[in-house]
Amino acid sequence: MKNIRFLFPILLLLALTGIQSKCYAQNTPVLYFCEKYGDDGEIGVSDRFTTGYLTVMVKSSTALGLTDCHIQLDRYIESSGQFEFYKKFDYKIDPDSKYVFFAKNEDSDMSFEKPGIYRVYLLDKKDNTVASALVQIIEK
Numbered sequence: 001m002k003n004i005r006f007l008f009p010i011l012l013l014l015a016l017t018g019i020q021s022k023c024y025a026q027n028t029p030v031l032y033f034c035e036k037y038g039d040d041g042e043i044g045v046s047d048r049f050t051t052g053y054l055t056v057m058v059k060s061s062t063a064l065g066l067t068d069c070h071i072q073l074d075r076y077i078e079s080s081g082q083f084e085f086y087k088k089f090d091y092k093i094d095p096d097s098k099y100v101f102f103a104k105n106e107d108s109d110m111s112f113e114k115p116g117i118y119r120v121y122l123l124d125k126k127d128n129t130v131a132s133a134l135v136q137i138i139e140k
Contacts, residue, residue: 028060028131029058029059029060029064029122029130029131030058030059030060030131030133031056031057031058031120031121031122031131031132031133032045032047032056032057032059032133033045033046033047033049033054033055033056033057033120033133033135034046034054034055034057034101035049035054035055036053036055036103037055037057037101037103042055042057042101045057047133047134047135047136048135048136048137048138049112049135049136049137049138050137050138050139050140051111051112051113051114051115051137051138051139051140052111052112052140053103053104053109053110053111053112054103054110054111054112054135055101055102055103055110056071056101056102056103056110056120056122057099057100057101057102058099058100058101058102058122058130058131059098059099060098060099060131061098062098063095063096063097063098064093064095064097064098064100064130065095066093066095066097066124066125066130067092067093067094067095067125068090068091068092068124068125069090069091069092069093069122069123069124069125069130070088070089070090070091070121070122070123070125070127071088071089071091071102071108071110071120071121071122071123072085072087072088072089072120072121072123073086073087073088073112073118073119073120074086074118074119074120074121075114075116075117075118076116076117076118076119083119086118089102089108089110090108091108102122112135112137114137115137115138115139116136116137117134117135117136117137118134118135118136118137119132119133119134120132120133120134120135
């Protein structure tokens, strides 16, 4: 019982200092996925899709500052317990962009043919990570 009385002031102090701290939900670009991006905006936002084409979305509170960038897909290999390179697509965007979508075009098919878990990156021209996220692909 004496141990509990000793811990109570410490827990109270931690709780009070935690209440006064500022929390920010996101201070870096967010990468997420949707089925497609159309005239009405994002359609079918999720982190789980069936095999086929996907659209990668990136949203930021500040300009991304990118002109040449890449979307890289790494696939999780269960037998090794590691991610391995799967595909990489090149894109050109406006450096003032804060909200960008990356989809199938004449140079990239942005498709996921195999079910599994993928780590998806937005990389700058020097292959530095700007944003990343995980997506699960299941069989149709």
